[in-house]
Amino acid sequence: MEEPGHRVWRTIVETADERDATMIVLGHRGGPGLRTSLPGSVSRAVVAHCERPVVVVPCEREPRRYRRGSTVKTK
Secondary structure, eight states, rough: OOOOHHHHHHHHHHHEEEEEEEOOOEOOOOSSSGGHHHSOOHHHHHHHHHOOEEEEOOOOOOOSSSSSSSOOOOO
């Protein structure tokens, strides 16, 4: 059985091929630290397996609700 992440990138690439898309534009949420600037596994797989141009656009990060090392206050 194929993993869900594999189905997602494969479906994106196959749909782009079926529709003869000029390019694929994907967003990614990023993550903490260095991961913020790196595309996720779906984006990476689309870029690796697609023969047409792919643009990966970082989405706006959500503001942190607390700082690293701080404690969460409870009532």
